[in-house]
Amino acid sequence: MKKNHSQFILGDAWPVAELVVEYIKLQPGVKQAAVAGTIRRGLEIIRDIDIVVAASSPDSLVAAMLAMQGINHVISQEVGRLTVSLINSLVCTVYIVSPHEYSVALLYYTGSAGYVAKLAEQATRQGLTLDSAGLTNQQGEQVAVKDERSLYAMLKLSYVEPEGREDETELRPAGDAAEPLVAVSDIRGVFHVHTTYSDGVGSLADMAAAARQRGWQYLGIADHSRTAVYARGLRTETVMAQRREIDKLNAAYPDFAILAGIESDILPNGSLDYPDEILASFDFVVASVHSAFRQNETDMTRRIVRAVNNRYVTMLGHPTGRILLRRKGYAVSLPEVIRAAAHSGTIIEINASPYRLDLDWRWCRIAKEQGVVFAINPDAHAVGELEHLRYGLASARKAGLTANDIINTCSLSEIIEILKRKRQ
Ligand SMILES: [Zn+2]
Ligand SMILES: [Zn+2]
Incomplete structure (x- = not known):
């Protein structure tokens, strides 16, 4: 504390x-x-x-x-x-x-300090002064700025969204804008949602109704698997019972689909905790480490890479297991995990729970360069936690990810193909 x-x-x-x-x-x-x-x-x-x-x-x-x-x-x-x-x-x-100072002040106090200092240098090159007092010309007069975009234009720079304004961000000249970042309006559905079948507090029907109300086309359910006894992980019979309820609900929805997934534990040796024929029956599998956190880096890396290379593992869940301000992630070589994900076509989760935000956005940048695609997963255990999406989006935007990097931006028909791709 x-x-x-x-x-x-x-x-x-x-x-x-x-x-x-x-x-x-x-x-x-x-x-x-x-x-x-x-x-x-x-x-x-x-x-x-x-x-x-x-x-x-x-x-x-x-x-x-x-x-x-x-x-x-x-x-x-x-x-x-x-x-x-x-x-x-x-x-x-x-x-x-005062109202005419607002846009410059908003930019200035959004920061980061190092990034704003770079903008201030650029302003100087344009014969302007940018500081806490606003934007002034050589005569010391305040320059009126309509909004932040106009300010970038005045500085002869491409606009940068707030999430991108960190110390290390390089300025881009006007006309050389980065691709638009993924936005909430791009999202067509989410994955990795728990229900009362395991440790969630929202029923399957309620979670689906809430997702549909948000205008999403699909919701990927992924309750805990049988090893996760502490989280009421699903025995095979319960998996089948849940599947029957999903089928029933889907039959009643003309414009929406519940995708049947599971959050399967990665066992200490890297295998999953259901046999292949059960894994194959899911629309998607999120594989996550929930036990034996203290393995050394070599063993943990081998364990996760083995799971990533499993053809039934669609997505890697919370890749480091960190809980922000509470516990560090486990010892794992992320470069090796990212390489394995890129080679095997395994999606990496941006776990959007604000306690996790895992994979970290700094690593997402690196993974993107290697060709990894991502899913923003709320890991919701209650209807209100579907809102976690916003934190995952913030991380994705910080990593510079576009709609093309995020599978949740695909339509229902596209997503069904994407989820099948690796196992085929
Ligand atoms: Zn988990
Ligand atoms: Zn989970």
């Missing part, structure tokens, strides 16, 4: 930041407000919340902020900036600017 003091997972900080923004938007004189900083960049670990507000009457906004429920105490207060501690000790800074 001491070590992780004042650090939060994205899943804890982002919804709080959104609530504060909602509250700010209700105040008189507020024109625009948005979450900036590390949350907007989609980082997996957050130290504080940054919010940028365009307001015509800053004093009344500050008064409203001080009266907001959930504030523990004020840390600092100066003109245009209020920093407070919220009741869960999350620190929140609100930057208040």
